[in-house]
Amino acid sequence: MDVKLIAGLEIHVQLATKSKLFCGCKVGFEDPPNSNVCPVCLGLPGVLPLMNKKAYEYAVRTALALNCQMARFTKWDRKSYYYPDLPKNYQISQYDLPLSHDGYMEIPLEDGTTKKVRIIRAHLEEDAGKNLHEGLDHSRIDLNRTGTPLLEIVTEPDLNSPVECRILAQELQKLVQFLGVSEANMQKGHMRFEPNINLQIIDDDGREYRTPICEVKNLNSFRALERAVAYEEWRQLEEWKHDHDFTLEKMGKQNRGWNDARNETIFQREKEEAHDYRYFPEPDLVPVELDDDWLEKIKAALCELPLAMKQRFIQDYELNDYDAGVLTADRATAEFFDGAVKAGGSAKRAANLVTQFGLKTAHERNCRVNELGVTVEQVAQLAQLVEEGAVSSSAAITIFEKMLTDESDPKAIAEKHNLIQQSDAGALEAIVDEVIAANLQAAEEVKSGGKKAKKARGFLMGQVMQKTKGQANPKIAGELLDGKLKE
Amino acid sequence: MSEKLTEDQIRHVAKLARLNCTDQEIATFTTQLAAILDYFDQLRELDTTDVEPLAHCLPIHNIFRPDQILPSLSNEQALANAPRRDGEFFSVPKILDDSNA
Numbered sequence: 001m002d003v004k005l006i007a008g009l010e011i012h013v014q015l016a017t018k019s020k021l022f023c024g025c026k027v028g029f030e031d032p033p034n035s036n037v038c039p040v041c042l043g044l045p046g047v048l049p050l051m052n053k054k055a056y057e058y059a060v061r062t063a064l065a066l067n068c069q070m071a072r073f074t075k076w077d078r079k080s081y082y083y084p085d086l087p088k089n090y091q092i093s094q095y096d097l098p099l100s101h102d103g104y105m106e107i108p109l110e111d112g113t114t115k116k117v118r119i120i121r122a123h124l125e126e127d128a129g130k131n132l133h134e135g136l137d138h139s140r141i142d143l144n145r146t147g148t149p150l151l152e153i154v155t156e157p158d159l160n161s162p163v164e165c166r167i168l169a170q171e172l173q174k175l176v177q178f179l180g181v182s183e184a185n186m187q188k189g190h191m192r193f194e195p196n197i198n199l200q201i202i203d204d205d206g207r208e209y210r211t212p213i214c215e216v217k218n219l220n221s222f223r224a225l226e227r228a229v230a231y232e233e234w235r236q237l238e239e240w241k242h243d244h245d246f247t248l249e250k251m252g253k254q255n256r257g258w259n260d261a262r263n264e265t266i267f268q269r270e271k272e273e274a275h276d277y278r279y280f281p282e283p284d285l286v287p288v289e290l291d292d293d294w295l296e297k298i299k300a301a302l303c304e305l306p307l308a309m310k311q312r313f314i315q316d317y318e319l320n321d322y323d324a325g326v327l328t329a330d331r332a333t334a335e336f337f338d339g340a341v342k343a344g345g346s347a348k349r350a351a352n353l354v355t356q357f358g359l360k361t362a363h364e365r366n367c368r369v370n371e372l373g374v375t376v377e378q379v380a381q382l383a384q385l386v387e388e389g390a391v392s393s394s395a396a397i398t399i400f401e402k403m404l405t406d407e408s409d410p411k412a413i414a415e416k417h418n419l420i421q422q423s424d425a426g427a428l429e430a431i432v433d434e435v436i437a438a439n440l441q442a443a444e445e446v447k448s449g450g451k452k453a454k455k456a457r458g459f460l461m462g463q464v465m466q467k468t469k470g471q472a473n474p475k476i477a478g479e480l481l482d483g484k485l486k487e
Numbered sequence: 488m489s490e491k492l493t494e495d496q497i498r499h500v501a502k503l504a505r506l507n508c509t510d511q512e513i514a515t516f517t518t519q520l521a522a523i524l525d526y527f528d529q530l531r532e533l534d535t536t537d538v539e540p541l542a543h544c545l546p547i548h549n550i551f552r553p554d555q556i557l558p559s560l561s562n563e564q565a566l567a568n569a570p571r572r573d574g575e576f577f578s579v580p581k582i583l584d585d586s587n588a
């Protein structure tokens with residue numbers, strides 16, 4: 001028997017506009033209920049929606065980054081459904097002429113390869129409000145969220161494991177944050193996932209079965225997404241084993257909900273077909289035409305994308321996969337590190353400085369690396385000091401720490417605090433000679449190479465460090481010492 | 488569209504719109520809607536081979552507003568017409584199916 005998981009994702013990303021999609025109400029997360037509402041987003045009679053230009057441009061920017069074909073002519077449609085959190089009784093969305101279609105996204109897999117996941121479409125629509133009914137005999141409706149701009153991204157069913165689904169979602173989060181089109185804060189519900197999942201089963205007789213496609217609604221964390229897909233993978237196989245009529249042809253599609261506490265999906269309803277939404281063109285909004293000039297302007301706002309940047313760091317800067325991943329986790333860090341290398345710093349040393357001290361300190365201070373008050377030039381110079389052997393790696397961390405409050409260049413800071421290593425071979429040689437002359441017995445022990453040799457060498461190195469007040473470059477001093485004691 | 492509209496179809500549409508209709512109303516609407524569809528069938532007789540599909544009846548496009556916050560209603564104003572409220576919230580009969588599109 002051969003079982004293959006087939007999954008596609010529908011993702012809603014909240015765009016980072018200040019105001020809503022069709023009215024000037026503030027997009028606010030923690031404001032009191034029903035305080036960011038007006039006649040437009042309340043769906044009162046006689047009002048007209050007016051589209052937020054930034055929301056459209058953010059949507060186009062993201063679609064471009066997803067390698068989509070851009071529609072030069074796009075329009076909006078009404079998707080009818082009756083629900084108290086949607087007071088107009090229709091959602092303004094896009095149906096037959098979405099603003100973009102046919103793109104792809106590359107995702108890094110755990111085995112180090114990348115996978116291309118096709119994007120069917122990305123379109124702009126409005127969010128609904130919130131229902132609260134926990135512990136109540138009625139539902140409370142808060143319409144602050146109605147009319148918030150959402151980008152809906154739909155992938156082809158190219159995902160074949162729960163992990164791939166999670167990776168795509170995480171990469172998309174990184175992408176929209178890089179592009180600056182969404183905060184993509186999971187705690188604030190800025191990203192919601194709806195995976196559609198079924199199995200292709202080929203039994204031992206070579207017969208092929210397809211289990212019913214199930215769409216799991218409204219998952220709002222990466223963990224819930226991965227677990228819901230894993231649960232469906234297990235459940236659908238069990239159901240099919242129990243009854244081989246558990247197939248798409250016989251059962252159709254269905255919607256399921258996710259119960260996080262019980263770690264399982266629950267049947268909700270048979271999936272409504274598109275015509276049940278009775279889509280029709282939105283008469284209150286005129287179409288949008290995207291001409292070359294405008295498209296070029298939006299393209300100019302695109303930046304290097306996180307995966308491309310990571311691969312460049314690995315190839316050009318010879319970083320390992322882990323460090324490259326850490327440095328491209330957010331755009332500010334990636335650009336800060338990249339800036340330090342472009343300002344002349346050794347990539348390896350700059351990466352160490354940023355990952356070992358910069359990120360940790362930024363995390364403690366709840367800011368980004370570029371907000372620590374240290375410039376990319378300072379980091380570049382510091383990285384070079386380490387590279388040239390002028391300061392040790394541990395002294396470099398001390399200097400970085402001092403740079404947080406001291407604007408001097410790192411070399412001046414190193415000198416001020418006696419952190420420069422003695423790398424002058426001539427000066428060190430004299431000290432090494434002195435140490436050997438004063439400790440002839442230890443020198444003999446090293447030369448004879450016996451049991452005591454290692455300990456004796458350590459002792460002599462210690463003497464050299466002591467005489468230089470810890471500032472001898474240990475590599476050079478060690479080489480000098482070894483050279484002398486071989487003679 | 489020239490197929491005959493059935494009462495079941497009307498019941499389905501009424502259900503989607505959360506409308507309770509009596510059998511009498513269903514019968515009435517079936518006839519009325521069928522008449523409207525007949526009218527569209529008449530329009531279909533026009534030859535539209537060389538006519539471009541129209542997305543909107545106004546010959547304009549690209550009407551936008553800048554991303555600027557404007558004052559909203561107060562909570563009291565927002566709830567003023569609500570048949571029922573619960574504090575700062577609108578109040579509606581309990582919703583069991585918590586899914587939305």
Ligand SMILES: [Zn+2]
Nearest residue numbers: 023025038041
């Ligand atoms: Zn509003």
